Amino acid sequence: MRSAKWRPYFFVAPAIIVFLVFFIQPIFYMIYLSFHDWNFISPDKTFVGLGNFKDLLSDPMFLEVIRNTLMYTFFTVLFSISLALLMSIWLNKQGWMYSFVQGAVFSPHIISLVSIAMLWMWIMDADYGLLNWVLSLVGLEKVPWLTDPNTALSSLIIIAVWKNIGYFTLIIIAGLQSIPKHLYEAAALDRTPPWRRFAKITFPMLSPSLFFLTIIGILDSIKVFETISIITKGGPLNSTNTLVYYIYENGFIFFKIGYASAAGVILLVILSILTLLYFKVLSKRVHYQ
Amino acid sequence: MKTSLPLKILNVIGLIIMVAIFAMPFIWMISTSLKTLGETMVFPPKWIPDELIWENFISAWNSGPFLQYFMNSVLVSVGILIFQFITVIPAAYAFARYEFRFKNVLFSLVMVTMMIPAQLIFLPVFLNLSDWGLLDTLWGLILPFATSAFGIFMLRQTFKQVPEELLEAARLDNSTDFKIMMKIMVPMAKPTLITLGLFNFITHWNDYFWPLVMTTTESARTLPVGIAQLRQVDGGVAWNILMAGNVILVIPILIIFFFAQRHIIRAFTYTGVK
Amino acid sequence: MAKIQLKNVSKAYGNNKKVIEDMNLDIQDGSFTVLVGPSGCGKSTTLRIIAGLEDVSAGEIWIGDQLVNDVAPGKRGISMVFQNYALYPTMSVRGNIEFGLENMKIPKAERKKMVEEIAEIVDLTEYLDKKPQNLSGGQRQRVALARAMVKKPDVFIFDEPLSNLDAKLRGQMRTELIQLHKRLGTTFIYVTHDQVEAMSMGDEIVILDKGHIMQQAAPMEVYHNPANQFVANFIGTPSMNILSKSMVEEKTGTITDERISYVGFRPEHAAMQVEKLAASGINLSCEIITMETLGSETLYLVNSDAGQFQVKSFQAPLVETKKVDITIPMDKLYYFDTQGNRVFVEDIPFQTPAREVRGEVLV
Numbered sequence: 001m002r003s004a005k006w007r008p009y010f011f012v013a014p015a016i017i018v019f020l021v022f023f024i025q026p027i028f029y030m031i032y033l034s035f036h037d038w039n040f041i042s043p044d045k046t047f048v049g050l051g052n053f054k055d056l057l058s059d060p061m062f063l064e065v066i067r068n069t070l071m072y073t074f075f076t077v078l079f080s081i082s083l084a085l086l087m088s089i090w091l092n093k094q095g096w097m098y099s100f101v102q103g104a105v106f107s108p109h110i111i112s113l114v115s116i117a118m119l120w121m122w123i124m125d126a127d128y129g130l131l132n133w134v135l136s137l138v139g140l141e142k143v144p145w146l147t148d149p150n151t152a153l154s155s156l157i158i159i160a161v162w163k164n165i166g167y168f169t170l171i172i173i174a175g176l177q178s179i180p181k182h183l184y185e186a187a188a189l190d191r192t193p194p195w196r197r198f199a200k201i202t203f204p205m206l207s208p209s210l211f212f213l214t215i216i217g218i219l220d221s222i223k224v225f226e227t228i229s230i231i232t233k234g235g236p237l238n239s240t241n242t243l244v245y246y247i248y249e250n251g252f253i254f255f256k257i258g259y260a261s262a263a264g265v266i267l268l269v270i271l272s273i274l275t276l277l278y279f280k281v282l283s284k285r286v287h288y289q
Numbered sequence: 290m291k292t293s294l295p296l297k298i299l300n301v302i303g304l305i306i307m308v309a310i311f312a313m314p315f316i317w318m319i320s321t322s323l324k325t326l327g328e329t330m331v332f333p334p335k336w337i338p339d340e341l342i343w344e345n346f347i348s349a350w351n352s353g354p355f356l357q358y359f360m361n362s363v364l365v366s367v368g369i370l371i372f373q374f375i376t377v378i379p380a381a382y383a384f385a386r387y388e389f390r391f392k393n394v395l396f397s398l399v400m401v402t403m404m405i406p407a408q409l410i411f412l413p414v415f416l417n418l419s420d421w422g423l424l425d426t427l428w429g430l431i432l433p434f435a436t437s438a439f440g441i442f443m444l445r446q447t448f449k450q451v452p453e454e455l456l457e458a459a460r461l462d463n464s465t466d467f468k469i470m471m472k473i474m475v476p477m478a479k480p481t482l483i484t485l486g487l488f489n490f491i492t493h494w495n496d497y498f499w500p501l502v503m504t505t506t507e508s509a510r511t512l513p514v515g516i517a518q519l520r521q522v523d524g525g526v527a528w529n530i531l532m533a534g535n536v537i538l539v540i541p542i543l544i545i546f547f548f549a550q551r552h553i554i555r556a557f558t559y560t561g562v563k
Numbered sequence: 564m565a566k567i568q569l570k571n572v573s574k575a576y577g578n579n580k581k582v583i584e585d586m587n588l589d590i591q592d593g594s595f596t597v598l599v600g601p602s603g604c605g606k607s608t609t610l611r612i613i614a615g616l617e618d619v620s621a622g623e624i625w626i627g628d629q630l631v632n633d634v635a636p637g638k639r640g641i642s643m644v645f646q647n648y649a650l651y652p653t654m655s656v657r658g659n660i661e662f663g664l665e666n667m668k669i670p671k672a673e674r675k676k677m678v679e680e681i682a683e684i685v686d687l688t689e690y691l692d693k694k695p696q697n698l699s700g701g702q703r704q705r706v707a708l709a710r711a712m713v714k715k716p717d718v719f720i721f722d723e724p725l726s727n728l729d730a731k732l733r734g735q736m737r738t739e740l741i742q743l744h745k746r747l748g749t750t751f752i753y754v755t756h757d758q759v760e761a762m763s764m765g766d767e768i769v770i771l772d773k774g775h776i777m778q779q780a781a782p783m784e785v786y787h788n789p790a791n792q793f794v795a796n797f798i799g800t801p802s803m804n805i806l807s808k809s810m811v812e813e814k815t816g817t818i819t820d821e822r823i824s825y826v827g828f829r830p831e832h833a834a835m836q837v838e839k840l841a842a843s844g845i846n847l848s849c850e851i852i853t854m855e856t857l858g859s860e861t862l863y864l865v866n867s868d869a870g871q872f873q874v875k876s877f878q879a880p881l882v883e884t885k886k887v888d889i890t891i892p893m894d895k896l897y898y899f900d901t902q903g904n905r906v907f908v909e910d911i912p913f914q915t916p917a918r919e920v921r922g923e924v925l926v
Contacts, residue, residue, distance in 0.1 A: 110495070119535060132332075454646070
């Protein structure tokens with residue numbers, strides 16, 4: 001019976017060790033590095049206090065990066081959720097036709113971002129791309145989607161929405177299906193018009209799913225890297241440079257480890273706030289059930 | 290609740306447009322991958338190439354050490370899968386079924402880790418791996434994902450649902466804890482394990498970010514990184530070759546998706562649906 | 564085969580929630596002992612302590628002449644049949660029966676023989692390769708039994724094994740279990756909350772309440788000679804009627820024994836008549852409030868000036884009658900003190916029965 005006492009620790013140990021070594025320690029290491037100046041090659045790390053943070057916040061490029069990240073995140077989440085809401089109401093039906101459409105809509109979610117990025121780069125090609133062809137069919141001008149600073153970020157948002165929407169739709173459909181039928185039956189007996197039915201029953205009952213999607217969407221968008229790295233490399237004119245790509249660029253191309261770490265700490269703060277918010281609401285939701 | 294015929298037709302047209310928006314790009318990808326370079330550079334674009342140029346796939350495959358990339362991808366995805374099963378099953382079992390000191394603290398650690406994306410910690414991990422000589426090795430791509438917080442969380446839920454009586458029956462049958470875990474719990478959690486396996490395999494098969502950051506030469510590079518670098522081969526962009534490469538990357542996943550659609554959807558929507 | 568002893572056993576969860584307090588229990592070798600009591604009385608905990616599924620906070624558990632406090636459940640020579648059968652859903656019937664044998668490192672050929680023998684006995688041979696999900700409730704029950712029997716244990720433990728079966732099957736399984744006990748002669752410990760099951764199956768009944776043993780005796784002893792008000796209430800349907808001393812005294816005169824504060828009688832012992840009865844007893848004029856006809860018997864809820872109580876009668880139901888005269892024989896009265904413990908008296912403890920009341924209320 002003695003060995004039984006240690007068994008649970010023995011069982012969780014491998015996982016916990018991996019977490020500590022590859023997730024928890026690096027967080028603290030990053031915080032440590034953010035207070036230092038280091039170029040990765042030299043043996044010395046110079047302590048600079050909050051110097052890196054001061055530099056970051058006074059760097060107009062970094063402020064632009066933050067602005068890009070926020071814009072990208074905000075619009076990606078906004079469009080993903082609102083379009084998915086419409087689509088889910090449409091697709092929330094039984095039958096092979098609907099499950100086929102649901103599957104098709106979902107498929108981009110499981111495709112490598114590499115392929116998605118390259119595929120859309122090709123589709124959004126200014127000269128021979130599919131998208132401009134579609135525009136030409138309705139008599140519109142060609143758009144330099146990814147090569148113009150004014151449209152590049154929006155183009156990336158379109159790609160992200162296209163990828164997200166199937167996943168979002170399925171989550172909302174699951175939310176819709178969990179709404180008890182008798183609520184609608186009661187509403188029908190009360191002669192509730194469809195719009196009111198949506199506003200008073202569907203939407204409030206969906207709010208946990210929508211909240212979840214908002215948080216997941218933000219967490220996912222804020223760490224966008226792949227499409228930027230493959231398609232735009234942050235350009236043109238820094239117009240699509242976002243936080244994670246900025247960290248990558250500074251760390252791996254310019255070897256400004258301390259500076260990149262400081263940017264990482266800022267990302268950490270943002271993620272922590274979102275996570276706390278998420279768990280707070282999540283725990284409330286569990287309590288009420 | 291009768292719908293008029295025109296409305297029905299309108300509905301079907303709408304659905305077709307919807308499918309087109311999401312499926313057309315893939316068809317476009319395949320179509321491009323079978324064109325000559327010249328055919329890619331016409332406007333308006335052609336949907337069906339005059340002649341199917343299967344050689345594009347060979348060109349794509351031969352434009353880099355793709356066999357190695359492919360093997361690396363398989364080793365990394367499968368390696369992660371195996372490691373995760375080894376670490377996740379006992380941990381989930383312990384969190385679901387034992388009472389022990391620091392259980393809550395340790396489980397909070399799991400939950401915290403679940404919220405830490407690779408994009409946050411890649412820089413310090415890179416520095417660590419470089420100190421340990423694991424850069425540019427498959428270990429550097431496997432070990433950080435040798436366990437999965439999400440997996441522990443999900444499997445713990447499943448294990449918790451196994452009735453206590455079953456375990457007691459097994460204890461009265463003189464079964465060891467390890468045997469209870471492997472012979473009773475694991476078979477009962479089979480659907481969850483399949484779900485987890487699919488989720489992890491697809492995620493890591495597709496992953497571009499981590500292998501890009503943690504490899505500097507082609508020795509440990511995986512397929513997505515290799516495909517992404519196709520672009521840099523010649524000066525101009527050979528879209529037909531590029532798309533051929535991407536077809537190679539996408540097809541396995543689409544095939545799995547076709548056969549295990551329900552499992553995969555369950556795997557990817559698990560957290561949201563709960 | 565083995566007798567089981569619990570010596571000063573206590574079980575507490577957390578810091579102060581005591582489920583069982585200082586329990587001493589002897590279960591005779593070869594007996595069919597039923598632990599019965601309301602939910603939360605500690606009967607399942609007691610059972611699980613014996614099986615080793617729960618540790619005790621204090622005290623000793625003896626099986627045969629071995630102290631088993633630190634012996635793992637699988638090594639106590641105990642088989643258990645669970646309320647929900649607890650069959651391993653991913654294993655076939657054969658796998659279920661074999662699992663314990665495998666863990667005992669019994670060679671394969673022998674295992675196969677044992678499984679087939681037992682399957683024969685419980686009539687499951689043709690279902691050996693089926694999964695439990697594909698069996699009916701009764702068949703699952705038999706698989707659970709087979710799994711318990713195949714290990715040839717010293718003690719069988721049953722945790723409300725029949726509560727998931729429908730009434731008819733339950734009756735059938737009850738007799739089967741009694742026969743099984745006769746045939747094996749092994750110690751059976753059986754937990755139920757159903758007093759009918761307890762009375763009909765056990766040769767020894769242990770009645771528990773709030774973690775204490777209220778009485779341990781043979782079924783008829785428990786019925787005829789309850790040790791306290793709790794047992795009197797718990798055993799018998801409907802339960803014993805209890806009247807307070809003061810109410811009874813109005814009818815019978817002062818009760819001479821000071822210890823007595825409650826007087827009880829069983830509903831079936833109250834004689835209900837529409838005409839005068841000579842026998843001595845407490846006579847009450849009553850009004851019928853409700854009546855339940857159950858076929859062979861009829862239950863009445865009546866109101867008297869000594870309070871409400873129930874009467875069971877085996878005569879034809881009194882459909883039209885509203886008022887009746889009820890006599891409770893003196894020798895069928897039970898007496899309890901303020902704590903509810905039984906008070907045994909030698910003589911009828913009344914001063915002078917108030918005879919004059921009798922004549923007035925006759926119909």
